[in-house]
Amino acid sequence: MKYSLVAALLFQSTVVLGDLFPIHFRAPTAAHFLDIVRNDTFDFGCRPIAHPTDDGHFTLHALLTEEQIAHVQHEYQYASEISIHREVDKRQERATAPIGTGDRFKAGTVSPVGLGTQATGATIASIMNVAEINSATTALVNNFGVGSVTLPYKTFNGATQKAFFVGAGTDKSAYRLYLSAGVHARERGGPDNLIYWISDLVAANKANTGLKYGSKSYTAAQVKSVLAAGIVFFPLVNPDGVTYDQSSGSLWRKNRNTKSGTSGSSIGVDINRNFDFLWNFKKFFAPGEAPASTSPSSEVFAGTAAASESETKNHVSVYDSFPKLRWFMDIHSAAGDILYSWGDDENQSTSTTMNFQNSAYDGKRGPVGDTAYKEYAPAADVTAIKGVAAKTVAAMSAVGGRRYQAMQAVGLYATSGATDDYAYSRQWAKAGANKVYGFTMEFGYSTNFYPTASEFNQNILDTNAGFMDWALAAIGVGLN
Ligand SMILES: *[C@@H]1O[C@H](CO)[C@@H](O)[C@H](O)[C@H]1NC(C)=O
Numbered sequence: 351m352k353y354s355l356v357a358a359l360l361f362q363s364t365v366v367l368g369d370l371f372p373i374h375f376r377a378p379t380a381a382h383f384l385d386i387v388r389n390d391t392f393d394f395g396c397r398p399i400a401h402p403t404d405d406g407h408f409t410l411h412a413l414l415t416e417e418q419i420a421h422v423q424h425e426y427q428y429a430s431e432i433s434i435h436r437e438v439d440k441r442q443e444r445a446t447a448p449i450g451t452g453d454r455f456k457a458g459t460v461s462p463v464g465l466g467t468q469a470t471g472a473t474i475a476s477i478m479n480v481a482e483i484n485s486a487t488t489a490l491v492n493n494f495g496v497g498s499v500t501l502p503y504k505t506f507n508g509a510t511q512k513a514f515f516v517g518a519g520t521d522k523s524a525y526r527l528y529l530s531a532g533v534h535a536r537e538r539g540g541p542d543n544l545i546y547w548i549s550d551l552v553a554a555n556k557a558n559t560g561l562k563y564g565s566k567s568y569t570a571a572q573v574k575s576v577l578a579a580g581i582v583f584f585p586l587v588n589p590d591g592v593t594y595d596q597s598s599g600s601l602w603r604k605n606r607n608t609k610s611g612t613s614g615s616s617i618g619v620d621i622n623r624n625f626d627f628l629w630n631f632k633k634f635f636a637p638g639e640a641p642a643s644t645s646p647s648s649e650v651f652a653g654t655a656a657a658s659e660s661e662t663k664n665h666v667s668v669y670d671s672f673p674k675l676r677w678f679m680d681i682h683s684a685a686g687d688i689l690y691s692w693g694d695d696e697n698q699s700t701s702t703t704m705n706f707q708n709s710a711y712d713g714k715r716g717p718v719g720d721t722a723y724k725e726y727a728p729a730a731d732v733t734a735i736k737g738v739a740a741k742t743v744a745a746m747s748a749v750g751g752r753r754y755q756a757m758q759a760v761g762l763y764a765t766s767g768a769t770d771d772y773a774y775s776r777q778w779a780k781a782g783a784n785k786v787y788g789f790t791m792e793f794g795y796s797t798n799f800y801p802t803a804s805e806f807n808q809n810i811l812d813t814n815a816g817f818m819d820w821a822l823a824a825i826g827v828g829l830n
């Protein structure tokens with residue numbers, strides 16, 4: 351009896367640690383992947399994205415179990431145009447960046463120092479643990495006068511959540527930029543990217559200096575102009591998930607709510623499918639589309655109701671506290687992209703009535719490449735959003751030479767209930783709500799959720815230059 355229990359536990363921990371393998375599919379067109387991405391038991395990272403390759407093909411990255419790999423190999427054994435490739439060497443047997451132990455910010459007395467205010471070549475040794483994320487932001491409050499807002503809902507495991515604001519004084523209606531991170535627990539370094547960038551801004555502002563990220567430099571005047579736009583930041587949206595991921599190393603994505611499942615992968619809701627935007631996807635989308643999942647064990651489980659989760663409600667409460675926010679960026683990894691609205695279908699600018707609120711189109715949304723439905727976006731918005739995304743990826747690519755691409759979030763396949771579409775939908779869905787342009791940044795290369803120490807540092811440089819140019823481009827388009 352005792353022996354079998356030990357054996358079962360050992361087996362379980364092996365499975366948890368080692369059951370997902372990074373792979374990519376390769377095919378001549380993105381459409382070749384349509385059947386693969388319909389399987390909501392597969393893990394495609396934040397969103398399934400087909401990336402064009404230099405030799406004119408497309409790749410689709412995923413994390414699969416051995417059983418799933420065997421399944422697709424069998425399914426596609428006669429489909430010679432689609433191939434599946436493992437990436438074992440690069441990802442599995444290498445040292446990932448350590449998680450901090452203790453508290454390097456000494457209970458909010460020592461401020462974080464970003465890479466943009468340090469000499470070229472300086473590095474940060476480890477990823478912040480959850481206590482350090484709280485301590486780092488407390489230090490910014492204590493030492494730089496950053497403001498904080500305690501958000502109304504406690505997480506499932508009882509964490510109190512805070513958002514912060516800096517640059518435009520105490521009037522909350524003066525704030526225009528909103529950034530959040532840590533929605534998906536395993537996307538390590540997301541909160542760090544954001545906190546170190548804010549640390550750079552406030553330190554450079556105080557010293558009246560500029561910032562430098564690799565080969566991208568910013569002047570003191572640019573720093574001041576970005577701060578003056580008013581920045582709201584919510585650096586750790588999913589503390590329960592991050593706590594669990596950091597202690598288990600299990601590539602945990604969702605929160606830790608046990609309402610719909612109490613063990614293994616059935617625990618938790620995907621916060622990035624839980625927002626109130628076409629949440630009830632079975633009703634709103636075409637049959638067969640799987641922009642989220644109703645299965646608790648899926649990585650894209652949408653939860654039991656729109657905004658059922660505390661983290662979602664807290665994220666939404668920030669828009670109500672800062673009513674004039676105009677530009678939103680949600681920080682994720684890992685794909686090397688900037689994504690912009692829409693994510694539920696392709697866009698069109700000709701029919702204002704073909705939109706997410708019109709029930710005449712229920713059951714038609716989602717499929718890419720058809721004409722039954724495309725989501726309405728005013729042409730001027732499309733131009734603005736595309737321009738800002740292009741400038742953001744140009745900055746990120748210039749830092750150190752890694753390639754980033756800008757693309758519409760729907761890409762290959764639709765999503766529902768995501769942070770970026772929710773942001774952009776508010777102007778129509780909620781009376782009196784301000785227009786907010788929504789973006790998702792996917793730093794790092796595909797499925798590389800646990801970066802090495804050197805990749806972690808490169809991610810900070812790339813993202814922070816991206817945030818600078820995103821903010822500057824947003825200011826250029828307009829804040830009002
Ligand atoms: C999804 O893949 C699994 C194998 O991992 C398979 O058993 C299942 O039938 C697939 N589902 C669909 C809808 O194809």
Ligand SMILES: *[C@@H]1O[C@H](CO)[C@@H](O)[C@H](O)[C@H]1NC(C)=O
Binds near residue numbers: 699
């Ligand atoms: C949709 O948005 C893209 C930008 O991704 C733009 O190039 C295109 O013109 C838009 N399509 C329509 C029909 O407005």
Ligand SMILES: [Zn+2]
Binds near residue numbers: 533
């Ligand atoms: Zn993500």
